[in-house]
Amino acid sequence: MTVSTEILRRTPLYALHLELGGKIVPFAGYEMPVQYPAGILKEHLHTRAKAGLFDVSHMGQGFLSGDVGALERITPADVAGLKDGMQRYGLLLTPTGNIKDDFMFSRLVSEADLYLVVNAGGKETDFAYINDALKGVTKVTPRFDRALLALQGPAAEAVLARHAPDVAALTFMKVIRTTVAGAPAIVSRTGYTGEDGYEISVEGADAERVARTLLAEPEVLPIGLGARDSLRLEAGLCLYGHDIDDTINPAQAALLWSIGKRRKEAKDFPGAEKTMGGNPVKKLVGIRPEGRAPAREGAEIVADGRVIGRITSGGFGPSVNAPIAMGYVETVYAAAGTKLELMVRGQALPAQVAPMPFVPHTYKR
């Protein structure tokens, strides 16, 4: 018997997860459903076919007030250039220019504050880091009491528009304040599955009612963390703490697209010289094992008879119907089609570098 000293938190939807038969596991300090009775495969495929509802309330929401443009001191994203009603993906950088976290930031129409969403695992330290780095200039007020739901899949628009008609007009990365089933909400046309869909931020007290309203729609199934992980891996999206962390810079992680053009030219962010200084020594790539055996996180990547990298996320892609992975390789081996071997249980499995995403994104542009 193991006695855990960690006190796990629960989201406002915890009771609903239990009622729906969710299998609860510890994740990023929370008790979260890894799957529901349908199981990971069905939940994954259902999300790509119709619509899935995810509880992502463990993620860290907050509002940045003051001179919000000062955030550019610790992110290479273009904050100043973000237009009203738009959300953007950004990287929070350490003083040396490695990735402290990745996050989303939104400029809500006619509001001075920026709405932020950071990963669950580092939300306290992220906000403390921002407040410390930008002391006296700008300040984050955490709103960890708010809930965050993601409705993802081709039926997401039809479903959500029944309860919030104005969301139909949004395109990818747009964000509005509206009401969903009567509850005040911040709704963005975003997500982390590669599918079209929305993320819906509501007060904790409204979360269960909104979730039940959406789950009552015939197209919607509840989806756990297991399928969330396989969906994001197929979509070629990085998971912090696995594919990116504070030993990796944006160039290595193939995330230079998240750096604003103005910022690339000005090189005015931590580690800019190194990040913009040409080919990194290693690079994150997509990998397709040739057989049926998945290669998991930690598996060594071999080429020319020596270890040239390591898998950082790997598993089975239900929509691809084959094993898929991502990992870092020495940059000379990063071209699509490069033959590799993956060490799984002492055997070398043939694999090759593959373009990502593994499943095309279906964002509504």
Next chain:
Amino acid sequence: MSETRYTDQHEWVRLDGDSATIGITKFAAEQLGDVVYVELPAKGKAVKAGAEAAVVESVKAASEVYAPVSGEVTGANDALSAEPSKVNEDPEGAGWFFKLKLADAAEFSKLMDAAAYAEFTKGL
């Protein structure tokens, strides 16, 4: 007349004469979730009780399958490579993993019977 016994690692073994058929229990299959890949031992391989003999992978994770008894592998359920979902659909029937020729009958009788295993899983 065949008899089925169970391990605390959630394998089942069904004995017909000296032929033992091995798989993972319904409890294990439910815990694992959707099985997407199975790696089976080669015919002729000698396995020892308690040693790793096969691998079963779900979407989420890989798990080892241990040989409940010692013996020589006489066959494997090759249908699982094309249809690993059989492990979830019928774990204690069509989802069997491999067969072996039992080396030591005493190893078999030491394992849990159905009632003892049911009691064991209740406590988990």
